[in-house]
Amino acid sequence: MDAFASAPRPLAPIAGGTDLLIDLEQGRHAPVQTLIDVTEIKELLALEIRDDSLFIGASVPVNRIVLDPLAGAHAQALTEACELIAGPQVRNVATLGGNVAHALPAADGTIALLALDAHAEIASLAAQAAVPGGVGTRRIPFKDLFVGPGKSILKHGEELLVGFYLPLIEMGQASCFKRIMRPQGVALPIINVAIWLERERDTIKDIRIAVGPGSATPFRATEAESVLRGQPLTEATFESALEALLAQAQFRTSARRASSDYRQHLVVTLFKETLESAWRRAGLALT
Numbered sequence: 001m002d003a004f005a006s007a008p009r010p011l012a013p014i015a016g017g018t019d020l021l022i023d024l025e026q027g028r029h030a031p032v033q034t035l036i037d038v039t040e041i042k043e044l045l046a047l048e049i050r051d052d053s054l055f056i057g058a059s060v061p062v063n064r065i066v067l068d069p070l071a072g073a074h075a076q077a078l079t080e081a082c083e084l085i086a087g088p089q090v091r092n093v094a095t096l097g098g099n100v101a102h103a104l105p106a107a108d109g110t111i112a113l114l115a116l117d118a119h120a121e122i123a124s125l126a127a128q129a130a131v132p133g134g135v136g137t138r139r140i141p142f143k144d145l146f147v148g149p150g151k152s153i154l155k156h157g158e159e160l161l162v163g164f165y166l167p168l169i170e171m172g173q174a175s176c177f178k179r180i181m182r183p184q185g186v187a188l189p190i191i192n193v194a195i196w197l198e199r200e201r202d203t204i205k206d207i208r209i210a211v212g213p214g215s216a217t218p219f220r221a222t223e224a225e226s227v228l229r230g231q232p233l234t235e236a237t238f239e240s241a242l243e244a245l246l247a248q249a250q251f252r253t254s255a256r257r258a259s260s261d262y263r264q265h266l267v268v269t270l271f272k273e274t275l276e277s278a279w280r281r282a283g284l285a286l287t
């Protein structure tokens with residue numbers, strides 16, 4: 001952490017570098033004097049049960065999440081998202097923290113964490129100078145990290161993502177992540193959906209739905225959630241929820257991936273399939 005205090009500015013933390021190096025090369029990131037490698041900081045590499053939550057450190061490579069039994073048990077949507085990110089070489093170095101700090105509204109890990117109701121832990125590096133040996137940290141709801149496409153509240157060179165706290169899965173709860181990619185695509189998807197669902201017999205007791213890119217920041221379909229909460233999953237409730245989702249989401253046209261209309265078209269099937277999977281899994285988790 002001392003490196004952050006003494007290094008020439010401007011500086012940026014670098015983890016896998018799979019976003020940052022390309023952004024620097026292509027001029028999408030302001031030039032920096034110093035890159036500080038955060039992949040050896042022990043605290044950022046933990047993946048464990050902590051404070052009755054699943055803690056995943058920011059520097060954990062996404063491939064480790066795919067293979068980790070705790071993540072598989074408590075954060076299935078995240079495991080599924082991480083498994084779909086890029087190819088094996090990228091997954092070995094790309095980190096969950098980098099995926100989130102890049103702050104794109106359709107980043108796969110980010111959309112899964114949103115549906116899983118994660119909280120982000122942020123370390124203030126200035127606080128370390130003030131309190132010898134200690135780093136001031138704070139925990140915030142995941143959604144509050146984001147302010148716009150590619151923009152987070154993290155203060156450059158002054159704050160670091162430490163990791164993410166996810167609620168542990170309980171009886172009747174399950175999650176699912178699905179996405180649609182251009183056939184030749186290797187980076188962000190055309191559209192993705194993550195759903196966490198709690199089932200009580202034949203009723204949806206609680207639900208969280210995240211869709212990327214559904215707005216300028218990672219999007220929760222809260223209107224559709226309200227429609228489904230307390231209801232059985234039927235064709236009629238699905239149609240009402242879909243209507244609410246389409247009314248609330250702002251699907252944009254992006255030059256390289258898809259038009260707004262095409263995203264609206266695709267989300268119908270993707271939402272249905274993800275919802276039905278989460279519903280079935282939650283049913284199995286009742287017994």
Ligand SMILES: Cc1cc2nc3c(=O)[nH]c(=O)nc-3n(C[C@H](O)[C@H](O)[C@H](O)COP(=O)(O)OP(=O)(O)OC[C@H]3O[C@@H](n4cnc5c(N)ncnc54)[C@H](O)[C@@H]3O)c2cc1C
Binds near residue numbers: 017018019021098189
């Ligand atoms: C070929 C290819 C395919 C890809 N496919 C996908 C895909 O399918 N889905 C997808 O979502 N993404 C994809 N990506 C994007 C990228 O791989 C992911 O977003 C990855 O998780 C980024 O992590 P990283 O460790 O490489 O981040 P880096 O590039 O190291 O950093 C990204 C940003 O986060 C900041 N940062 C890193 N760690 C921290 C920290 N602890 N605290 C604060 N800031 C931090 C950096 O300063 C930088 O601004 C792809 C990229 C490539 C090159």
